[in-house]
Amino acid sequence: MKFGKEFPLQAVPEWREAYMNYNYLKTLLEEILIFRQRQTSSHVNQKPKPSRSLKRKVSLFRAFSGLTNSSSPSKYKEDEVIIVSATQLADEEQGGSECQSYQTSFLRSSEEGGDLELVFFRGLDHEFNKVTRFYKTKVEEAVKQAQELNVQMDALIALRIKVNDPIEVIQQSKEHKMASLDVLNRVKINATTETPRSTVRSVFNSLNMDLNYNKNELKEAQGKLKQAFLEFHEKLRFLKNYAFLNQLAFSKIMKKYDKITSRNASDAYLQMVDESYLSQSDEVAKLIERVEAVFIKHFCNGDRQRGMNTLRPKSKREKHRVTFFVGCFFGCSLALIGAIVRSIHARDLLQGEGQTKYMNTIFPLYSLFGFLVLHMLMYAGNVYFWTRYRVNYSFIFGFKQGTELGFKQVLLLSFGLSVLILAAVLANLEMEMDPDTQNYKTLTELLPLGLVIVVVLIAICPFNIMYRTNRFFFLVCVWHCICAPLYLVTLPDFFLADQFTSQVQLLRNVEFYACYYGWGDFKKRDAATCNNSNVYKVLSIVIAVVPYWIRVLQCIRRFCEGRDSTQAMNGLKYLSTIAAVVSRALYSQNRGTPLRIIAASTSGVATIFSTYWDIVMDWGLLCRNSENPWLRDKLILPSRSIYFITMVLNVILRLAWMQTVLDFHEAPFLHRNALIAIIACLEIIRRGIWNFFRLENEHLNNVGKFRAVKTVPLPFSYEDEYKNL
Template identity: 50%
Template sequence: MKFGKELRSQMVPEWEEAYLDYEYLKTILKDIQHSRQVHEPPPANPPGLTRQLTLYRKFSGLTGPNVATNQKTPSSNDHAQHDLESQPILVNAVKRASGEDGLETTFLADTRDGGEYELVFFRRLDDEFNKVVKFYKAKVEEVLEEADMLNKQMDALIAFRIKVDNPKHSWFETATAVDMNHLASAAATSASMLSTSLSSGRKSDSRRSGDHMEIINEIRSNRRSNNRPAPLEILDRVTVNNTVNTPLSTIKVVLKVPNQNELKFSTDNLQKFEGQLRTAFIEFYYKLQLLRSYSFLNTMAISKIMKKYDKITTRTASRAYMKMVDNSYLGSSDEVRKLMDRVEVTFIKHFANSNRKKGLHALKPKSRKQKHAVSASLGFFVGFTAALVLALILNIRSRAIIGKDGSEQYMETLFPLYSLFAFIVLHMLMYAANIYFWRRYRVNYPFIFGFKVGTAIGYREVLLVSFGLSVLAVSSVLANLDMEMDPTTGEYKALTELLPAVLLILVIAILICPFNIIYRSSRYFLITCIVHCVCAPLYKVVLADFFLADQFTSQVQAFRSFEFYICYYTSGKYKVRENTCRSNDVYNTFNFIVAGTPYCWRLLQCLRRLFEEKDTSQGWNGLKYFATIVAVTTRTAYTRNHTIKWKVIAWIASGVAASYSTYWDLVHDWGLLNRKSKNRWLRDKLLIPYSSVYFGAMAMNVLLRLAWLQTLLDLKFSFLHHQSLVTIMASLEIIRRGVWNFFRLENEHLNNVGKFRAFKSVPLPFNYDEGEEEEED
C-alpha cells in the first residue's frame, strides 16, 4: 500500500484538516519534476546506439586514484565542511507573526530554471509543519489539564475507598497509592523546557532528556513529601457530581428539588464512582493513543515527502530538515508517552486488581475482526433466502392460491402479520448499506453513535442478522401455506395460525437474551436507546436516541402491524382466521394513537433539548413533528370517513407537514441548499466527489415524501391488493429513511470535523471546591 493511502486510512477522521497535506505536497513535487525535465532534458544517445551510455564507458574503479595506497584520504572535517557548503536549504526556528514558535526554511540553491517551484514547496511544507506542531501542542496541553483533573479524582476516590472499606485505616499506608499524581505539572514543566530549546536550537538530545527527568523527579519528590494532602482531608472539599441521567433526576429538576451533593459512604456509591472513573481513564488513554499516532504519522509523512524531494531534485535536503523536525516539539516531546505509561500503571493497580493482562485488555480493546465464518454464513443465508423465495413463488403459482376464495381472507389477516418482518429486514438492509458507505467515505459513525471501542458491528454482521431473520420469516410463510393447503393436517390449524406469533416471540427473546451471543453489546445498546425513546422527556437526549426515534417515524406501518398482532391473537378468533379488528372501536382509536406515537417521541425529545440546551432550532424542529402528527391523524381519519371535509383537512395538513419536513431534511439535517457555497446549492465540504449524487438524493427525498398522496388520491390498482399497496408505500418510506441516514450522519461528521471533536466527554464523579484550593496555594 502506498504511504498516501496508508496515511489516509490511519488518520483520525475528525482531525483530517490538521494533518500534513501530503497529497498537495506531492503535486508540487510533480511540478518540480516536470520543470526540471523541461529545463534539463536528459542527454540523447549517439546515433546508432540502442544501449545506455554507461555500458560503453571505459572500465575503471580498481586502479582509480582513490584506491591507491599513497592517495591522501579526505578528513572528516573536510567532509563536514563540504556537506555544510553543499546544503541546499537552511532551516531555522523563528518567532511567527502570531507570537508562536515555528520553522522557516531558506532555499540556498539556484532558483533559476524551475527553482521557484522548490521555493513554493518549502514555503508550503513549513506552513503545514507549523500547523501540525500548533495543533499537536494544543492537544497535548488539553490532555495535561485533563491528567491533572484525573489526579484529583483519583485522590478523592482513594480517600472514599478508605472511608468505605475501613474508616479507621491510616492514610499514611496509602499515601503513595495514586501513581499519576502531579504528572501533569511535571510534563508541563518539561514542555516549557522543550519550547525554550526549540527557540534556541542549541541543546543536545541527551542533555535535554537528562534535564527533563531531573526536573520531573524533583517535582514528584517535592509534591509527595510536602504538598500532597492527606486523602481523608480531601473529602472535606469534595462534593458529588450529579451527572447521572435518570428519570428521577429529571423529575427532581422539574420539581426544583435541591440535589443532594453530600458524600454518602456506601459500597454502592463506591462502585458507581469507580465505574465512572474507569470509563474516564479508558477514554483518556484512547485520546493519548490517537495523539501518539498523530505525531508518528505526521513525522513519517514529512520524512517520506523529503525523501521524494531528494530523489526528484538529486539534492540532500532531507537530513537538515528532519534534524530540525526531530528537535521540534513534535519530534522530541514525550509527555504523551509518559502519560500513557502512568495511566497503564494506575489503571492496572486500581481498576484491574493489579492484573496487567486484564487491565491492558480494558485499556486497549481490539477492534472487531472480520471473520471468515461471518462471510460464509452470510453467503449461506443469502442463498437460502433466495431458494425459499423462489419456492414460495412456485408454490403460489402451482396451486393458484391467489385466485382461490381464501386468498382475500389470507391477505386481510396473515399478510399484515408477516409484513412486519419484511419492514424490519428492509430497514436492516438499508442500515447495512449505510454502514458500508459510511466506512467507504470515512464517516466516523461509531464515535457519533457512542459505541464502545471494538463493539461496533460492520455491514456484514448486519446483513447476516437480516438474512437470518428473512430465512425464518419466509420459512414460516411456506410452512403456513403448506399446512393450510394439506387437508390431512386440519387438526394443526391452530398451530398454523400461531406461527407468526411464535416467530415474533422468538425475535423478541433473541433481542433481550442475556447470554453473550448474537452481538449482545449491540443488542443492549439498541434496547437502551429504545427505552430512552419511550421515556423521551425523562432522559437527556443524545444523537443515538433521536436518530433511533427518527427511524421509528418511518416504521408507522410496522407499529400498526404490531397493534394488529395484539388484536388478532386476543380476539380469540384466530383459529378460524377471522378478525373483527377493523370494526372494533378500541382498535380504531389506538390506530390513531399508534400512528402518532413515534412523532410524539421526537416531539418530546425536541422539547427536552429546547429547555435544556436553550436552542431555539429545537423548538422549530418540534413544530415540524407536531405538524406531522396532525397530518398523520387527519389522513387516518380520512381513511375511516371518506368525506370532502376530512379530505380537505388532510390535504392541507399533509401539504404543510411534507413541505416543512422536506425543507428541514435538506437544509438542517443535510446542510444542503446553500446558494453561497462553493459547491452551488450544496455545502462547502462534500464527502462524495460527485455532486450529482446529492441532487439525486434531494430529488428522491422530495418524491418519496409525497408517497402519502396515495392515501388521499385513493389510488387503486387491479393487480395489487390493498394490503400489498400499503406495504409498498411503507417500504418506500423505509428506503427514503435509509438515504436520509447517510447524509444526516455525513453532515454530523463534518460538523465534528470542523470542531476537531474526536472524543466523547465523560462525566467525572467528584466536584472540587476550587475556592479552598486557591486559598491553600
C-alpha cells in the same frame, strides 16, 4: 499499499484537516518532475557543450587543509540546498502563548525551475507549522485534563476510604501514609440528569449535591472516572499516533523530493523535524505510562493484563465464516422465495376469496418481518458506505470499541432472519396444502406468533451469543425512547426514535398481532373483529402518533438543557407531523370532503417542513454561499450530483407517502394492504438514505471541532481554592 493511500487510513478521521496534506505536497512534486522531464527531453538532441561546474570552480579557491589531516571532509556550504530557521511567535489561537514557527530558505531559487521548488518548500513549511501548532495545542489540553483527573482521583480515593471502612482506615493511618480525607470537605457530587431518578431529583434540588458517603455514590463516581480514564487514554494514543504518522509523512515527502530533484535536502529538513516539539516532546508518552499505571492499580485491582486489555482492546478480526454464512443465507432466501412463489401459484391464491382472506390476515402478520429485514438491509448499506467514506459511525453512536457491527455482520443477521421468516411462510402454505394437515388451520395460524416469540427471545437473550453487546445497546436505546424525556437524550436515542417514525406500519402490524391473537380471530382466519372495532381504530391512530410524540419529548428535553431554539423548531416539526398523521387517519376511516381538505393541508405543511429540515438542518445542505454551491463546504462523496439527486428523491418519496395515505391514487391490480406495504417500504428506503447523510453531517461537525473522543462528565466539583492548588 503506497504511503499516500495508507496515510489517510491510519489517521484519526476527526483530525484529518490537521494532518500534513500529503497529497497536496505530492502534487507540487509532480509538477517539478514534469518540468524536469520536459527540460530533459528538450535538450536530449542538443550536443552538450563543455562547461565547468560551479562546484569545481569554487573548489579551486578553497582553503588548503593539509596532507596530514585524517578527519573526514566536512560538507561544503555550496552543496547546501536549504536553510531552516525557527522563530518564536505568539500564537493567538493558543491564548497568546509562545510557539515556534519554522521557515525554510531555498538557496537554489535562481536556477531554472527553482520557483516550483520554492513553492514546494513554502507549502511544506505551512504544513509543518500547522501540524506542530495543532499537536502542541492538544498536548496542552491533555496536560490540563490530566491535572483535572488528578484532583478527581484524590476525591475518589478519599470517598472510597470513607465508605468502605472508615474505622479501620483511621487505625491503619497511624501505621501507613493514607490519603487525606480533608478533600471530601471541599467537593460535591455532580448530579448529572442522565436517569429518571436524577432527573426528578434535579427538579427539586441543585445539581451540585453534598456527599452522602454511601456505596451507590461511590459506585457511580468510580464508573464515571473509569470511563473518563478510558477516553483520556484513547485521546493520548491518538496524539501519539498523530505525531508518529506526521513525522513519517515528512520523511517520505522529503525523500521523494530528493529522488525527483537529485538533491540532498532531506537531511537538513528532517534534522529540524527531529529537533522540533513534534519529535522532542515526551509529555504524551509520560502521560500514557501514568494513566495506565493508575488505571491498573485503582480500577483493575492491579491486574495488568486485564487493565491493558481494557485500555487497548484488540482490533476486531474479519471472520471468513461470516462471509460464508452471508452467502449461504442469501442463497437459501432466494430458493425459499422461489418455492413460495411456486406454492402460491399452485394454490391459485391470487384469485377468488383466497386472495382477500390471505391479504387481510396472513399478509399483515408476515409483512411485519419484511419491514424489519428491509430496514436492516438499509442499515447494512449505511454501514458499508460509512466505512468506505471514513465516517466514524462507531464513535458517533458511542459503541464500545471493537463491538460495532460491520456491514457483513448486519447482512448475516438480516439474511438469517429472512431465512427464518420465509421458511415459516412456506411451512404455513405447505401445511394447508397437505391433505393430511389441512384441518389444522389453528396450528398454521400460530406460526407467525411463534416466529415473533423466537425473535423477541433472541433479542433479550442474556447469554453472550449473537452480538449480545449490540443487542443490549439497542434495548437500552429503546427503553430510553419509551421513557422520554426522563433520560438524557443522546444521539443514538433520537436517531432510533427517528427510525421508529418510518416504521409506523410495522407498529400497526404489532397492534394487529395483539388484536388477531388476543381476540381469537386466528381460529377462524377472519380479521373482521379487528377491522370493525372502534377501539382498534383509535389505537391505530395513537400508535401512529407515538414515535413522533417521543421525538417531541426528546426535543423538549434537549431544549430545556441547552436552551437551543433549534430544538424548539424541531419539536414544532414533529407536532405538525402528528397533526397530519391524525387527520390522514381520520380521513381514511371517515371519508368526506372537509376531512380530505384538512388532511391534504396538514400533510402538505408537514411534508414541506420535514423536507426542509431533512435537507438544511439534518444534512447541512442548501448553503448558498458555500464552496460547493447549494451544498456545503465539506463533502464526503466524490460526486456533487449525488447530493442533488438525493434531495429530489427525498421530496418524491415523501410525496408518495402522502399521496397513498390520502388515497389520491388507487391501484386496481393491487390489494390495498399490498399498496400500503409498498409505500411503507419506500419510506424505509427514504429513511435509510437519510441515515447516511445525517451521520455524514454529524461526522463533519465533529471534524470541524476536532472532536475525536467522547466528553465524559466527571463525578466531583470543587471549590475554587482547592481546584487551583
